Amino acid sequence: MPTIVTRIPASATLVMMLADARLPVGGHVHSAGLEPALAAGMPANRVFDYLLGRAHSVSLVEAGTAVVARHVALPATADSVAAGLAAVESAWAARTPSRALREVSRSLGRGYLRLGTRLWPGHPGIDACSAAPSPLSRPVVLGAIAAAANLDAESLVRLVIYDDAQTVAAALLKLAPIDPAIPAGWVLRACGEVDHLVAAIAALTSPDAIPASGAPQTEEWAESHSLTTQRLFRA
Amino acid sequence: MPESNSTRSLRLGIAGPVGTGKSSLIATICRALSDELRLGVITNDIYTDEDARFLRSAGVLDPERIRAVETGACPHTAIRDDITVNLLAVEDLERDFALLDVVLIESGGDNLTATFSPALVDAQIFVLDVAGGGDVARKGGPGIARADLLVVNKTDLAPYVGVDVPTMVADARAARDGGEVLALSRTDAASVAELRAWVLRLLAAHRSGFHVPQDPGPMAPHFHADDDGGALHAHADGDHEHSHPGADRTHAH
Ligand SMILES: Nc1nc2c(ncn2[C@@H]2O[C@H](COP(=O)(O)OP(=O)(O)OP(=O)(O)O)[C@@H](O)[C@H]2O)c(=O)[nH]1
Ligand SMILES: [Mg+2]
Numbered sequence: 001m002p003t004i005v006t007r008i009p010a011s012a013t014l015v016m017m018l019a020d021a022r023l024p025v026g027g028h029v030h031s032a033g034l035e036p037a038l039a040a041g042m043p044a045n046r047v048f049d050y051l052l053g054r055a056h057s058v059s060l061v062e063a064g065t066a067v068v069a070r071h072v073a074l075p076a077t078a079d080s081v082a083a084g085l086a087a088v089e090s091a092w093a094a095r096t097p098s099r100a101l102r103e104v105s106r107s108l109g110r111g112y113l114r115l116g117t118r119l120w121p122g123h124p125g126i127d128a129c130s131a132a133p134s135p136l137s138r139p140v141v142l143g144a145i146a147a148a149a150n151l152d153a154e155s156l157v158r159l160v161i162y163d164d165a166q167t168v169a170a171a172l173l174k175l176a177p178i179d180p181a182i183p184a185g186w187v188l189r190a191c192g193e194v195d196h197l198v199a200a201i202a203a204l205t206s207p208d209a210i211p212a213s214g215a216p217q218t219e220e221w222a223e224s225h226s227l228t229t230q231r232l233f234r235a
Numbered sequence: 236m237p238e239s240n241s242t243r244s245l246r247l248g249i250a251g252p253v254g255t256g257k258s259s260l261i262a263t264i265c266r267a268l269s270d271e272l273r274l275g276v277i278t279n280d281i282y283t284d285e286d287a288r289f290l291r292s293a294g295v296l297d298p299e300r301i302r303a304v305e306t307g308a309c310p311h312t313a314i315r316d317d318i319t320v321n322l323l324a325v326e327d328l329e330r331d332f333a334l335l336d337v338v339l340i341e342s343g344g345d346n347l348t349a350t351f352s353p354a355l356v357d358a359q360i361f362v363l364d365v366a367g368g369g370d371v372a373r374k375g376g377p378g379i380a381r382a383d384l385l386v387v388n389k390t391d392l393a394p395y396v397g398v399d400v401p402t403m404v405a406d407a408r409a410a411r412d413g414g415e416v417l418a419l420s421r422t423d424a425a426s427v428a429e430l431r432a433w434v435l436r437l438l439a440a441h442r443s444g445f446h447v448p449q450d451p452g453p454m455a456p457h458f459h460a461d462d463d464g465g466a467l468h469a470h471a472d473g474d475h476e477h478s479h480p481g482a483d484r485t486h487a488h
Contacts, residue, residue: 022316022317024316024317024318024319025317025319026313026317026319026320026323027317028307028308028309028312028313028317029305029306029307029313029320030307107320107323110323111319111320111323114319114322114323115319174308229282229283229284229285230282230283231282231305232281232282232307232308233305233307233308234305234307
């Protein structure tokens with residue numbers, strides 16, 4: 001049995017752990033849309049633009065969703081949290097038209113929840129995720145974990161943006177390898193480019209306010225990827 | 236907790252290099268035991284869902300009871316370091332078809348060092364075949380040395396590939412310190428009966444609480460000579476170095 005977390009570690013520690021590729025949530029089967037993009041013909045020399053594009057679009061949807069889920073899961077009882085998280089989940093789903101992407105995110109959410117139930121059992125946010133009638137998306141579960149773990153909202157936003165960029169960078173080294181120092185630099189640049197948006201997103205509290213800055217082309221790529229069999233990453 | 240003891244099956248991992256006959260062995264076990272046991276199968280695919288499709292089309296089990304897990308570019312990670320997706324798949328299967336007696340989990344075909352975490356499987360079979368060469372068993376590795384059962388598969392091919400099965404089996408037993416080795420061919424009914432009996436013995440031992448999951452380890456345990464006479468130890472991870480004073484005492488991993 002894993003140790004239940006009682007004394008609260010600093011946000012900086014939590015965010016390092018949650019951003020670490022070694023986090024046991026099954027993240028290694030994902031490429032943040034990079035494999036679908038390359039398979040659809042996006043040139044490998046455009047990956048930095050792809051990273052920037054995601055940081056300004058889908059990452060903000062994900063980060064906003066996680067922040068509002070965290071807000072909803074913070075002080076309340078399991079019942080009110082359940083209704084709140086369901087509303088956040090619908091807001092996220094409305095901003096994620098690709099069914100394939102929604103499924104992938106929800107299966108990843110199950111991986112996060114498996115960890116969450118073991119490390120923060122009994123927290124209303126975690127309990128509400130476990131009791132949801134169907135699996136919740138990764139940003140919603142991550143928001144509940146942030147509430148349970150006492151991770152501050154700005155760190156959560158940066159975590160989501162960084163994790164997405166780093167997932168692309170790591171997948172690139174498998175799909176179209178280059179000097180690994182290069183994508184590492186891209187990750188920092190992409191995060192830097194949107195850092196001025198972090199405070200505003202961290203302040204969101206209502207599902208309606210979650211950014212609706214989707215990227216339709218990646219949705220389409222994800223749909224066709226879900227129908228292929230010769231793939232290395234799920235999405 | 237999703238894991239309740241009432242629906243917990245015996246989880247049996249099947250590992251081994253690419254093409255040695257893991258899927259076929261699962262089909263053989265299903266054929267031999269699906270009348271008397273409630274079975275489920277999880278395949279770990281690297282690039283396709285070919286294994287799951289092969290098993291479904293073999294008609295040895297209700298296709299719904301055969302599920303494929305995608306392992307990304309890291310088949311060994313999915314069975315050892317981050318077993319999350321496999322655990323979720325096993326728990327789903329155990330819930331959807333409660334009660335299952337045995338869930339067979341096929342690893343993606345990998346190299347000789349890939350073994351299952353004991354947190355994912357209760358026991359594991361490591362599969363070699365004669366076509367890979369008679370020397371492989373002697374080369375050892377964690378799966379060969381310490382899986383619960385080592386299968387030397389496709390013995391029917393031995394005459395065509397110039398392998399002497401009794402020698403290969405003897406080498407394997409030596410590499411395993413006498414641990415169990417089974418020479419198998421799907422065309423040899425006696426060997427299939429032995430495999431069937433082994434699974435039933437394991438299940439009985441598991442149910443009676445006698446069987447304790449073992450980690451074959453990522454490396455072979457090995458001897459370090461030192462001034463106190465040395466100590467046998469196993470390594471907790473596969474990629475580290477350590478120094479040994481004295482040139483005659485160094486070894487490489
Ligand atoms: N002659 C002979 N061939 C066998 C036997 N068992 C399996 N094969 C053949 O060996 C090949 C590989 O078998 P699989 O069961 O797909 O092997 P695998 O280990 O699951 O392969 P991967 O999942 O790709 O690593 C197939 O062509 C099988 O028909 C056997 O007992 N005798
Ligand atoms: Mg196979």
